[in-house]
Amino acid sequence: MQKRTFASLLVIFSVVLILSLVFTACGPGGGGAKKTVKIAWIGPLTGGNAGPGIGGRNSFELAIKEANANPNSKYTYEAVFIDDECKPEVGVQAALKAASDPEVIASVSHYCSMVAISTVDTFHNNGLADIVWGAVLPAITYGNDYKEVFRVNGTMIQQNKVHAEDMVKWGYKTVSIIHDTSDYGRGHMEYFSESAKEVGLQILSVQGVVTDQQDFTTELTKIKAEDPDVIYFGGLAPLGIPLRKQMVKLDIRSQFDGTSGIKNNSFNEALGPDAEGVISYLEGAPLEELPGGMKFKQAYEAAGYKEPPEAYGPFAYVAAQLAIEAIEKVGPDRQKVVDELATTKGKDTIIGEVTFDEYGQNIVPLVTAYVSENGQWVPLSQSSYKEGGTKELPGITFMKEKGRR
């Protein structure tokens, strides 16, 4: 009797064992439990720049989800989100947190330049790949020879060169500059000033404003007396919005041009009709024109994110993809991943071809001008404001009124 019970138990055990082996083999993992690899994302999730930050986080997460849904992936990827609040001191803490976790193999980091420049040493000291997804200050990649630092988006050098050249093409001659006093705003001011001088634009004044300033009437009253063709703003949307609003209230009709920092939905939403005709510049080409751009857009919408990806979301997405591909190829080893990323050349992505130079900087040949039209940022070349289009940029109308054109 006891022997029969034992035999029955043995049969049941064997069946369960075989079935479990069969199910494990045929399950979603395909080849047994996959090793989990962590990739960090760092950016602003709170504070005034949380809008583009959340867009970047969602886009990054989308790339992670897609990799996990891919049956061919060798690893299961876990996203680690860390808020840097767009503050350098918080950013360094965030980078340290990511670097001190040995399971984190790469980090897709920073929207704000002043934060990104503060954390390069931390990433370098810890041998952790730092793929910048939004910050545009050139020194982040060009100011050091750290092998760990990469950047998928372009720098403000390219952005401002194209911007100044375009101003001359439009016939503008004089510019008044307002910039925020962060590394981001000051950097834009410096590179724009250099490019403006090269192309023969006259800079009437340069005024720096602190990043939490709300009242610009004093600065704008000075600018009104200068009567420039263009007001160039080097800063982010939380400052750009009240600046533009007060410019309208003070009846200053010069052209208002901004940097990539104002190209987000909140700028158009908060300003309504006052945003009409404002120009901003962004590296890369419009999403719709790039291979896979529409696919990203559809996937993002299908994922059910409430917030838009914003201007730099696609860059965060590509940065995550590059990190994942490197890990897939060389395994979850920080040093090997850094070395693998450095070899990236002519890689087709939704932001165009990605090639890292010896500084880890993606050489982006393309910069696109956008104009705010009917509450949307539209590539200038596709808008009604393009040369020969049905609408006229406010700055052109203003110059005609003044008899300067």
Next chain:
Amino acid sequence: MSVLDMIIQQSINGLMLGIMYSLVAVGFTLYFGVLNVINFSHGDFFMLGGFMALILYGIADTLGWTQNVPLLIIYLFLGSMILTALIAIITARICVKPVSKAPMLISLLVTLGLGIAIREAVRVFYPRGSDPKGFPTLLPQGSLSIGNIVIRYENVIIFVLGVLVIVVVNYLITKTKMGMAIRAVAQDGEAAMMMGVDLDRTIDITFLIGAAVAAVAGIMNGFYYGQIMFNMGAMMGVIGFSASVIGGLGNVYGAIVGGILFGLLETFAAATLPMGAENKRVFAFFIVILFLVFKPTGILGEKVYERV
């Protein structure tokens, strides 16, 4: 534009900025006068007032009540003042009143924390709360030109309303029975209670007035700048507090003097000093330090009233 025109135009800018600061400074003066509390959440109630008005405007817009603009403005002001004051009274009962007798450092930390909680709550619970929010344009938008000087109608309304609010607050504090109770508590809470003053009620009323004034300032700020943001109260709180110190902490009219002086200092520093725009606050706060060193009671402190 001549130099004189520029000075006048910048003075107008400074006065407008100053009246905003004054309205926030009045609240600090009130809280300090009654509770001996430096309420650092006050700047965030200023922000909350603006957001309450935006929510009320959204409701009115949905219901189609936006046709009658004067009525709409009154509805926004009253509604926002009541809601902001209610929240202020509730939060004061929970976390400010229990520490009002503790050392000032404790209440300062508590109110600082409360301010951060309010700020982050707006950011989290308001739809896409971290983005700047456009504020409805309801005041007349034209302007009056005298030579090269431009005075916007909107600015005149905001300035007059700001001064009016401060005068009314002063009247409430100095001429009414309620104000007498507040001043009695300010001088000696225990003695006031022995004379039949309801301490809890008096503190509630102080928070009601303080938060309602902050709400008015928040709405006026929205009308003036055309946008509000969840973190706009942080720096406003620091400047409002500094303005109340310059004017004389505890003196309502000192708040006006301090606020306008701070506004003018910032404006003229930005307009005249080299690299003034980026260093105007450094300059203005340097003056605050000078006041704290050489005249810690402020310009009107203890000369006109002892406290409130």
